[in-house]
Structures are given as structure tokens and as C-alpha cells.
Amino acid sequence: MEPDPTVPPIFSPIPPAIHPRHADIDVQTAAWAETFRIGSEELRGKLVRQDIGTFSARILPEGREEVVSLLADFVLWLFGVDDGHCEEGELGHRPGDLAGLLHRLLRIAQNPEAPMLLDDPLAAGVRDLRLRVDRYGTAGQTARWVDALREYFFSVVWESAHRRADTVPDLNDYTLMRLYDGATSVVLPMLEMGYGYELQPHERDRTAVRAVAEMASFIITWDNDIFSHHKERSGLGYHLNVLRVLEEHHRLTPGQALDTAISQRDRVMCLYMKVSEHLARTGSPQLRQYLHSLSCFIRGAQDWGISSVRHTTPDAAILPPVFRDTPTDDSDQPLDIPAVAWWWDLLPKEATAPARRIPVQQGV
Incomplete structure (x- = not known):
């Protein structure tokens, strides 16, 4: 078996940034997890670290x-669902039973007053989250948050079906479902809530705006697969990772699969930068803030990905401590993935310059 390939520095033209109260928020989220008893005691102990x-x-x-x-508590709750039930729990191999549980949790997210799962910690947690979403968001943002949660639940049932069948999806199917099973779309309404505005439908629902949000999801989830493949390869059921997909269906070695995945995410990153910069030049202040938040989401996931014990332990995975300024692949040609190839149709004709670093923008 070929040795596990070492992850090189990843291309990131987005500068880092962090909220000044991050340490206090970490403490608050750990306390929230304990209050609502999210996951087993063992899982909760891992999550709070x-x-x-x-x-x-x-x-x-x-x-x-x-x-x-709120976002921190929600992300921890998502890991409680994903780690506790979908990936490491028994329901992760029983798609029918998993779908039943997730539908009940979704009903509580839709209607917190519903008398269901009254003794379930995850249900109590999502009740609290929904009430806080109502407090800080609009009715439209709440509805989109619930809809995105439904998409996420649907996609993890798909994952469960592959675990049960012991199969590896092809690259197109994997790409499509990875846009949702990484739970990135569920975060998007909170990007608006965080700055106290609501992106208007005529901007949010534009094809190009939806596409850059999908590109951000692609980059975040591909990076996650790249950073976590060491940990996943050492465990059981290594099926749902882009490197595994490339190894299985394209007959690549682990090293070749890593190089290919990095090339794919670099090409999408270059496209993301060009399309989002084009949108920012003509968009409203709210759209510019939304695009800035998408970029912070990408870079935040990268910084967290190379430093969090979620990826660096156990078994001491070695991840790069820095990022590189240039892509390994800056081609303007679409990836050979039908589910996302249409993104390149949105490339502005004048956008031929290489991707550049973007400045940190203040809130609206």
C-alpha cells in the first residue's frame, strides 16, 4: 500500500481574519454543549476541544x-448529528432509520413547539437554535435556514446508503452531494444575520450569486477532504472523500489523487475570485458584504482545518502551517464534472487576469 501522501501548502488568495472575542465564544460554545448534552460524553469531550x-x-x-x-453552537450541533449518528453511529449504515430521525429533527426546526423527541438532547439543541435564529434573523432567513437543513439531511441519508452498500460514488455524484453534505449551505443565512442585513431575492437568487456560493462550498469541502484524508484513511469505511473517489474510479494512486484534488480546488478558487470580484463591482453594499463573508468562510475553514485537533489527531497528521500565493492550476477551462461545469459559463469575458489577494472589507 502506498504511504499516505503529505499535504503541501494550499493556495489561498484570501487574507485571514478573526473576531476579537473568539476565545470567549469558544468557552461559551463548550458550555452550551454541556448544557444541552450534545452527543455522548465521549463525543462531547472531543467536540469542545x-x-x-x-x-x-x-x-x-x-x-x-x-x-x-449562535453559529458556533450550530456548527457543534451539526457535528453532534454527523459524528454521533451519520458517520460513527449505527444509523450511519441504516439510511431508512436515519431518515426517520432526521425528519423528526427537521420538524422541530420548523416548529419548535412540536411535542416530539422531548428527551432527546439534539432535539433540545435545535429548539434552542431555532429560537435564536428567529431572534437574530428575518422570517425569510429562518425559512432558508430550515430549507438548507433539509438539503443537508437529505444528502447525509445518501451518504448512509453508500456506507450500507459499501460503495464509492462516482465523481459527478460525489461533487453534487458534497455541495450539501458539508452543511455549508446551512451557514449561508447566518452570514447575513451576522451583519444585520437581508440580501434581496433579486441579488441572492441570481444565477451567478448562487454559483459563487456553490463554488465556496466546493472549495471548503474539497479542502476538508484534503485535510482529513489522513484521518479517514486510517479508519473503517473510507468511501466518502474525493481522494477515495479519484482512487476508485480514476485508478489514481493516493499521491496522484491528492494532486488532482488540489488542482481541482485551485481551478475553482481562481474562478470564484474572478466571478465574485465581477459581482462586487456592480452589486449593492449588501451583496458586497455577502461576497466578503463567503470569502471569510473559505479562509476561516482553511485556517481551522490546518490547526484544529479535529484533523491533526489522532495519529498526528502533518498539515501545512502556511498557504501558498499561487495556484497549481489556473486554467479557465471547466472541470470535467457535469454537475458544476456550467460555472465557467459565468466567467466575465474581461476576467483574464490571474486571481489576486483580496483586501479585508469591513461590515456593512
Whole structure:
């Protein structure tokens, strides 16, 4: 078996940023996890050591502290669902039973007053989260948060079906579902809540704006797969990682798969920078803030990914402590992945210059 390849520095043209209250938010999120008994005692002990509050503070570096804390608690709750039930729990191999549980949790997210799962810690946690989403968001943002949660739940049931069948999805299917099973879309309404505005539908629903949000999800989830493959390869059921997909269906060695995944995310990063910069030149202040928050989400996930014990332990994975300024692949040609190839149709004709570093923008 070929040795596990070492992850090189990853291309990131986005500067780092972090909320000044990040340490306090970490403490608050650990306390929230204990109050609602999220996951088993063992899982909860792992989650509270993973700097999830700091991760949230990187996503919303100038955001309202209450929403940064809400986002941190929500991310920890998502890990409680994903680690506790989907990846490491028994339901992770029983898609029908998993779908039943997730539908009940979704009903509580829709209607917190519903008398269901009254003794379930995850249900109590999502009740609290929904009430806080209502407090800091609009009715429209709450509805989109619930809809995105439904998309995430649907995608992790798909994952469970692959675990049960012991199969590896092809690259196109994996790419499509990875846009949702990474739970990135569920964070998007909170990007607006964090700065106290609501992106208007005529901007948010534009094809190009939806596409850059998908590109951000692609970059975040590909980076996650790259940073976590060492940990996943050492465990059982290593099926749902882009490196595994490339090894299985494209007959690549682990090293070749890593190089290919990095090339793919670099090409998408270059496209993301060009399309988002084009949108920012003509968009409203709210759209510019939204695009800035997407970039903070990308960079925040990168900084957290290379430093959190979630990826560096156990078995001492060695991740790069720095990022590189140039991509390994800056081609303007679409990736050979039908689910996302249409993104390149949005490339502005004048956008031929290489991706550049973007300045840190203050809130609206």
C-alpha cells in the first residue's frame, strides 16, 4: 500500500481574519454543549476541544457576537448529528432509520413547539437554535435556514446508503452531494444575520450569486477532504472523500489523487475570485458584504482545518502551517464534472487576469 501522501501548502488568495472575542465564544460554545448534552460524553469531550468557536469567529470576524456564538453552537450541533449518528453511529449504515430521525429533527426546526423527541438532547439543541435564529434573523432567513437543513439531511441519508452498500460514488455524484453534505449551505443565512442585513431575492437568487456560493462550498469541502484524508484513511469505511473517489474510479494512486484534488480546488478558487470580484463591482453594499463573508468562510475553514485537533489527531497528521500565493492550476477551462461545469459559463469575458489577494472589507 502506498504511504499516505503529505499535504503541501494550499493556495489561498484570501487574507485571514478573526473576531476579537473568539476565545470567549469558544468557552461559551463548550458550555452550551454541556448544557444541552450534545452527543455522548465521549463525543462531547472531543467536540469542545476542536476550537469550533474560533472557527465561527473566523467566518464572521466583524459580525455581531451573539450571531457568532449562535453559529458556533450550530456548527457543534451539526457535528453532534454527523459524528454521533451519520458517520460513527449505527444509523450511519441504516439510511431508512436515519431518515426517520432526521425528519423528526427537521420538524422541530420548523416548529419548535412540536411535542416530539422531548428527551432527546439534539432535539433540545435545535429548539434552542431555532429560537435564536428567529431572534437574530428575518422570517425569510429562518425559512432558508430550515430549507438548507433539509438539503443537508437529505444528502447525509445518501451518504448512509453508500456506507450500507459499501460503495464509492462516482465523481459527478460525489461533487453534487458534497455541495450539501458539508452543511455549508446551512451557514449561508447566518452570514447575513451576522451583519444585520437581508440580501434581496433579486441579488441572492441570481444565477451567478448562487454559483459563487456553490463554488465556496466546493472549495471548503474539497479542502476538508484534503485535510482529513489522513484521518479517514486510517479508519473503517473510507468511501466518502474525493481522494477515495479519484482512487476508485480514476485508478489514481493516493499521491496522484491528492494532486488532482488540489488542482481541482485551485481551478475553482481562481474562478470564484474572478466571478465574485465581477459581482462586487456592480452589486449593492449588501451583496458586497455577502461576497466578503463567503470569502471569510473559505479562509476561516482553511485556517481551522490546518490547526484544529479535529484533523491533526489522532495519529498526528502533518498539515501545512502556511498557504501558498499561487495556484497549481489556473486554467479557465471547466472541470470535467457535469454537475458544476456550467460555472465557467459565468466567467466575465474581461476576467483574464490571474486571481489576486483580496483586501479585508469591513461590515456593512
